[in-house]
Amino acid sequence: MTAFAVESSGLTKRFGRQVAVDAVDLAVPRGAVYGFLGPNGSGKTTTIRMLLGLIRPTAGGHALLGERMPGGAAAVLPRVGALVEGPGFHPYLSGMDNLRRVDAADRTVKAATADARIRAALDRVGLGAAAGKRYRAYSLGMRQRLALAAAMLTPRELLILDEPTNGLDPQGTREVRALVTALASEGSTILLSTHLLSEVEQICSHVGVMHRGQLVAQSTLEDMRADSAPRVRVETDRADDAARVLRELGLDDVAADIGEATGALGQIAPEKVVAALVHDGVPVRGFAVVAPDLEDVFVSLTGEGFDVSG
Numbered sequence: 001m002t003a004f005a006v007e008s009s010g011l012t013k014r015f016g017r018q019v020a021v022d023a024v025d026l027a028v029p030r031g032a033v034y035g036f037l038g039p040n041g042s043g044k045t046t047t048i049r050m051l052l053g054l055i056r057p058t059a060g061g062h063a064l065l066g067e068r069m070p071g072g073a074a075a076v077l078p079r080v081g082a083l084v085e086g087p088g089f090h091p092y093l094s095g096m097d098n099l100r101r102v103d104a105a106d107r108t109v110k111a112a113t114a115d116a117r118i119r120a121a122l123d124r125v126g127l128g129a130a131a132g133k134r135y136r137a138y139s140l141g142m143r144q145r146l147a148l149a150a151a152m153l154t155p156r157e158l159l160i161l162d163e164p165t166n167g168l169d170p171q172g173t174r175e176v177r178a179l180v181t182a183l184a185s186e187g188s189t190i191l192l193s194t195h196l197l198s199e200v201e202q203i204c205s206h207v208g209v210m211h212r213g214q215l216v217a218q219s220t221l222e223d224m225r226a227d228s229a230p231r232v233r234v235e236t237d238r239a240d241d242a243a244r245v246l247r248e249l250g251l252d253d254v255a256a257d258i259g260e261a262t263g264a265l266g267q268i269a270p271e272k273v274v275a276a277l278v279h280d281g282v283p284v285r286g287f288a289v290v291a292p293d294l295e296d297v298f299v300s301l302t303g304e305g306f307d308v309s310g
């Protein structure tokens, strides 16, 4: 058994002249909750569609649960649940009946237990009470939840979810995040795309950052945090002098602004910085070690901000 639930090498998709996905090497370890993070248009959905075999890569290849795609699709896809745009639900059928159709298309499950499976999935996404309503009357959030229910009708080793909290209200968002965490603790590997850094921080163990079609970073969240160097901020009327002291001590990326000087601490103890400032007679009004901020790391990787709400 390979250690990776999803592995790709040089995965590339061109649309005419545009390279939507550019030589992406994904490595999603089994058991991970992998946040596939990037702004709109960075190539996440296109990558996910290739992973699921919905569109053909222009170049490169990948494997799901150790099976090469697309050759291994018949063997592996029943073990993979997916939520992608346009799940193709029937507008005039109820949520329940739509799931019946999805369930009936799965040859790996027993028809006799369909009702129990469908009920359990609907309850799990909080659609139990709306099971009999027509799909066309569902809100965007309810549609999203029905798609999630369809993805988890049977236990899956791997769930690939494209923006699973998109369109949900705050309560729905919390519920879906709790659900993802619960599914992971039951043993599923989860790859979810998102444009929300906060979502990654809340529920993911791993992160892959997409920027203009390229995977610009990929690691555990822990390593990503460790990479973000803590900074000191010195509030003082003599910012230039403070900056000089910080530089002399060996801090990196030192900057002086009106009323403050900042710098990246590296391995230098903050106490040493305070002592040096005092020793140099720099009047210190405030001193803070600013905790590592993932957003700064991502901004430095991509040159763009991330939506941190939600």
Ligand SMILES: Nc1ncnc2c1ncn2[C@@H]1O[C@H](COP(=O)(O)OP(=O)(O)OP(=O)(O)O)[C@@H](O)[C@H]1O
Binding pocket: 015, 020, 038, 039, 040, 041, 042, 043, 044, 045, 046, 047
């Ligand atoms: N079928 C297509 N034909 C032409 N261009 C496409 C097609 N699908 C996607 N693209 C382009 O490829 C780029 C990547 O799009 P993609 O949907 O993969 O990004 P994304 O990160 O998933 O963003 P979003 O969150 O908006 O879906 C975009 O510039 C998009 O316009």
